[in-house]
Amino acid sequence: MSWIDYAQSLLDKSWLGTLLGIAGLVFGGLTYLWTRKRTSLAYVHLGEHLLGSASDALPSEIVVQYNGISIPRLTKSILIFWNSGENTIKGEDIVAKDPLRFHVGDDGRILSILILKSSRVVNDFSLLPPREEDINEMEFTFNFLDANDGVVVEILHTSTDRKPRIKGTLRGLPLGFRNLGQFTRPKPQKSGKLRSISSNLLPIVMVLGGFLTAVYGPRPSFLANPDTGLFFYSFLGAFVGMWLNNRFWTRRKYPKSLHTEALE
Known part of the structure; x- marks a missing residue:
C-alpha cells in the first residue's frame, strides 16, 4: 500500500476528524493564552487567630500588650500580591488621592507588617x-511589576476578620484587584521528584494509552459488550474528571517565585 492510499484510509476514518477538531480547539486555546496581553493584579490570603477568636476577645483576667498597647486578640494574616497579567504595571500609575494600601477589618488595628518575600529587589x-x-491600613508602593512579580506580606493585627484586603486606585486598572480568595497551604513534598512527576502524568498516560489501544490495538472482549464497555468508559471518565477537579482546586494560585517555607 502506497503512502497516498494509507493517507486516504486514515481520512476515511470518522474518529480522525473528531481528533483533528479537538486538536484544533486545544491549539487555538493555547495560542490565545500565549498571545494575550492583560493588565491585572491579584492577591490571595490566609489568616488565623493566634490569641482570642472571631467571636470572643481574650478574658478580662488575661492582659496582652504589644509595644505597650493592650490588645483584645492577636490575628496573623498572610497576603500574597502579584502581577497576574502580562503587561508591566508602573508605580507611577498609583493615584495619589487613593493610594494603594493593605486594609484589615474596621474593628482592628495593624500592629506590624513584615515583607516575607519579594520577587526582585x-x-x-x-x-x-x-x-x-489610619490604624487599620498601611500604604505601600513599588517601582514596577513585570508579569508574576509580587510580594508576600505578613500582617499582625487585632481585627476579628482574618481576610485582609487591598484598596486603592491604579490607572489602567478600572476593575481593581482580583481577590482569588484563601489559598491552601502546600503540603511538604516527601516523595522524590520522579515519583511526583509519575503521579501527575499517570491519568494522562492512561487516557492516551486507552485511546491508542482503541484505535490501533486489539480491543478486550468486555469493551465490545455495550454494558461493560459503557461502564468502563464511564468509570475512566469519572476518574479523569475527579483528577482534573482535584488538580484545579489544589493548584498553587500564586507564582512559584513567591513560594516560601513560611507558607507551608
Missing part, C-alpha cells in the same frame, strides 16, 4: 509610614 516594593488616623 529592583521592584522596590516598600511600605510607607502609617498615619495616626
Whole structure:
C-alpha cells in the first residue's frame, strides 16, 4: 500500500476528524493564552487567630500588650500580591488621592507588617509610614511589576476578620484587584521528584494509552459488550474528571517565585 492510499484510509476514518477538531480547539486555546496581553493584579490570603477568636476577645483576667498597647486578640494574616497579567504595571500609575494600601477589618488595628518575600529587589516594593488616623491600613508602593512579580506580606493585627484586603486606585486598572480568595497551604513534598512527576502524568498516560489501544490495538472482549464497555468508559471518565477537579482546586494560585517555607 502506497503512502497516498494509507493517507486516504486514515481520512476515511470518522474518529480522525473528531481528533483533528479537538486538536484544533486545544491549539487555538493555547495560542490565545500565549498571545494575550492583560493588565491585572491579584492577591490571595490566609489568616488565623493566634490569641482570642472571631467571636470572643481574650478574658478580662488575661492582659496582652504589644509595644505597650493592650490588645483584645492577636490575628496573623498572610497576603500574597502579584502581577497576574502580562503587561508591566508602573508605580507611577498609583493615584495619589487613593493610594494603594493593605486594609484589615474596621474593628482592628495593624500592629506590624513584615515583607516575607519579594520577587526582585529592583521592584522596590516598600511600605510607607502609617498615619495616626489610619490604624487599620498601611500604604505601600513599588517601582514596577513585570508579569508574576509580587510580594508576600505578613500582617499582625487585632481585627476579628482574618481576610485582609487591598484598596486603592491604579490607572489602567478600572476593575481593581482580583481577590482569588484563601489559598491552601502546600503540603511538604516527601516523595522524590520522579515519583511526583509519575503521579501527575499517570491519568494522562492512561487516557492516551486507552485511546491508542482503541484505535490501533486489539480491543478486550468486555469493551465490545455495550454494558461493560459503557461502564468502563464511564468509570475512566469519572476518574479523569475527579483528577482534573482535584488538580484545579489544589493548584498553587500564586507564582512559584513567591513560594516560601513560611507558607507551608
